[in-house]
Amino acid sequence: MVSSAAPAAGGQPAGPAAAEASLAGAGPAQRKLPPVTGLAVAALSLVIAGGIFLAAHLPRSTPLGPPAAALVLAVVALLTAAALLARVRDFAWHTFFVVAGWTLAAYLVIAGMLEFVFVLDHTPGQLLVLLTLMLLVFAIDVPLLLGFSVARYAPAGTGGAGPGGPQPDSPA
Amino acid sequence: MAEITQRRPEAAPVPAAGGAGAPPGAGTRPRPPRTIVPLAGLPVVAVVVIALVTAIAGNWLWALDFFHVVGGGLWTGIDLFVGLVIGPILGRLSIPARVEFAARFMPKMLLIMPTLVLMTLASGWQLARHVGVLEVGYPQRWWLIASFIVVGVMTVIALGFLEPANLAVLFELRKDAPDGALIGKLMRRFAYTAGITGIMQVATLVIMTRIATW
Numbered sequence: 001m002v003s004s005a006a007p008a009a010g011g012q013p014a015g016p017a018a019a020e021a022s023l024a025g026a027g028p029a030q031r032k033l034p035p036v037t038g039l040a041v042a043a044l045s046l047v048i049a050g051g052i053f054l055a056a057h058l059p060r061s062t063p064l065g066p067p068a069a070a071l072v073l074a075v076v077a078l079l080t081a082a083a084l085l086a087r088v089r090d091f092a093w094h095t096f097f098v099v100a101g102w103t104l105a106a107y108l109v110i111a112g113m114l115e116f117v118f119v120l121d122h123t124p125g126q127l128l129v130l131l132t133l134m135l136l137v138f139a140i141d142v143p144l145l146l147g148f149s150v151a152r153y154a155p156a157g158t159g160g161a162g163p164g165g166p167q168p169d170s171p172a
Numbered sequence: 173m174a175e176i177t178q179r180r181p182e183a184a185p186v187p188a189a190g191g192a193g194a195p196p197g198a199g200t201r202p203r204p205p206r207t208i209v210p211l212a213g214l215p216v217v218a219v220v221v222i223a224l225v226t227a228i229a230g231n232w233l234w235a236l237d238f239f240h241v242v243g244g245g246l247w248t249g250i251d252l253f254v255g256l257v258i259g260p261i262l263g264r265l266s267i268p269a270r271v272e273f274a275a276r277f278m279p280k281m282l283l284i285m286p287t288l289v290l291m292t293l294a295s296g297w298q299l300a301r302h303v304g305v306l307e308v309g310y311p312q313r314w315w316l317i318a319s320f321i322v323v324g325v326m327t328v329i330a331l332g333f334l335e336p337a338n339l340a341v342l343f344e345l346r347k348d349a350p351d352g353a354l355i356g357k358l359m360r361r362f363a364y365t366a367g368i369t370g371i372m373q374v375a376t377l378v379i380m381t382r383i384a385t386w
Binding site for chain 2 (some may be wrong): 037040041044045048049051052055056058059095099102106109110113114116117120121142145146149150152153154
């Protein structure tokens with residue numbers, strides 16, 4: 001569907017692929033980083049799968065075993081991702097925390113809204129605890145994922161965008 | 173909110189911008205927006221979220237239906253349009269044109285799409301409870317479960333692949349020397365994933381129209 005090798009309109013001598021190659025001066029960060037994205041996506045998939053399982057049974061009585069197992073696996077994946085990332089020395093931590101911090105603020109609003117719906121619907125105790133923990137994993141996992149996705153391409157130890165880039169205390 | 177970047181000049185030179193047939197301005201680098209998130213849109217988002225909370229708290233059928241239909245229609249329409257119309261066009265543009273488009277388009281998507289998704293899903297769940305859709309038995313219930321699965325897969329694709337690519341492009345554009353190859357790669361990922369979610373939205377349309385006509 002999307003091809004960089006497609007011919008450019010207007011008879012341009014330089015096609016997108018050529019322009020792409022010529023613009024590749026600085027090159028993306030080629031650092032070897034731990035599989036944070038894979039683990040974070042796995043955690044996200046597990047909590048969503050658990051949520052789908054619960055939603056498929058509601059409002060009838062719901063077996064809590066499978067979603068609880070999915071939640072435990074998601075927590076393990078999330079903690080592993082966080083631990084692996086914490087061990088990386090050469091990383092744009094400032095960029096990571098700016099992006100992850102503002103994303104966390106946004107996703108806490110979203111998770112809070114969903115929690116409000118569960119409470120409003122009188123969701124029973126154990127189920128509510130499970131859903132709340134799933135929302136918590138969701139609200140932490142997405143900021144980790146987005147923060148990592150941006151910071152991995154930023155120069156290590158900087159704000160990530162050079163002198164004209166993000167300044168300290170700036171929002172994403 | 174403080175601004176995320178210092179002011180830049182209107183445009184900075186960029187190499188190999190497309191040659192003689194290139195449109196005006198193709199030889200210059202577009203100025204990135206002052207902030208990653210378009211601040212002017214935040215009050216609109218706040219109003220939508222407050223109205224949504226009010227509708228859910230009041231269990232107002234009309235308001236819930238409004239939020240679900242409007243949010244879902246826009247979400248589906250935008251996904252299909254971006255994935256199946258904008259995406260292929262974008263893939264055939266020169267890199268500077270893609271970058272210029274992304275610099276203006278992606279910040280808006282950063283606010284619009286999460287708001288529409290929240291609006292559609294929260295009101296949809298309450299609406300389903302309100303009208304008794306959640307209590308249907310099998311085989312009709314399979315349609316409901318199918319809709320949950322489609323939304324779940326779309327959520328993983330959107331949050332796991334599409335949104336990270338979107339944000340990474342926006343941050344790359346702020347660098348003094350943006351990596352054109354990286355931007356091209358990330359924007360292809362954005363267009364592909366938008367295409368996949370667009371196709372999945374067709375499945376959503378089939379399921380939702382089926383549920384609405386039980």
